[in-house]
Amino acid sequence: MMTRSARSLLAHAVHDEQVRQRYWAKVARPSLDGYTCWPWVGSLHPKGHGRFWVGNLHTRRGPRDVCIIAHRFGWALAHGVDALDDVPVLAHACDEPSCQNPTHLLTSDWGDNLQQYRRRRDIPGSPLHDTRGPGGRACAIRDALLTGADLRDALEAGHSVLDTDQLNLF
Numbered sequence: 084m085m086t087r088s089a090r091s092l093l094a095h096a097v098h099d100e101q102v103r104q105r106y107w108a109k110v111a112r113p114s115l116d117g118y119t120c121w122p123w124v125g126s127l128h129p130k131g132h133g134r135f136w137v138g139n140l141h142t143r144r145g146p147r148d149v150c151i152i153a154h155r156f157g158w159a160l161a162h163g164v165d166a167l168d169d170v171p172v173l174a175h176a177c178d179e180p181s182c183q184n185p186t187h188l189l190t191s192d193w194g195d196n197l198q199q200y201r202r203r204r205d206i207p208g209s210p211l212h213d214t215r216g217p218g219g220r221a222c223a224i225r226d227a228l229l230t231g232a233d234l235r236d237a238l239e240a241g242h243s244v245l246d247t248d249q250l251n252l253f
């Protein structure tokens with residue numbers, strides 16, 4: 084939960100052209116057939132979500148960093164900070180936690196999100212199935228984009244034997 088002063092900092096940040104540019108500078112839009120995600124290439128949370136530094140709050144104990152999950156900041160850019168307050172969980176239809184493509188985001192709640200996760204995690208080839216886990220997958224995608232390595236390879240490197248051999252079984 085955000086403190087009132089952190090929320091006020093965020094409300095200013097979404098209208099600050101420099102902050103907006105700083106956000107978009109960390110969003111990649113790779114051109115890869117059939118792939119429409121916009122991965123975050125900045126700091127990543129261990130669970131694969133992007134982390135965005137909004138700014139410093141000046142407190143009595145000195146400056147305090149305010150960070151937000153990057154796709155939540157993107158949602159606030161698109162829909163306003165008030166709209167963000169009403170969304171307990173901002174889920175990804177694409178199951179890529181670092182994705183910033185606003186059209187891939189779904190408003191959700193904890194129960195619904197868990198149900199969706201259970202429904203999709205066993206689909207062969209799903210990002211939820213990645214053997215590296217969501218954090219490892221997001222790091223591999225980011226690193227490929229930053230170093231110019233093959234993105235398709237980075238996406239497929241986490242496929243389990245079950246995923247890659249699926250067609251041979253039938």
Ligand SMILES: [Zn+2]
Pocket residue numbers: 119120121175177178179182183184187
């Ligand atoms: Zn996506």
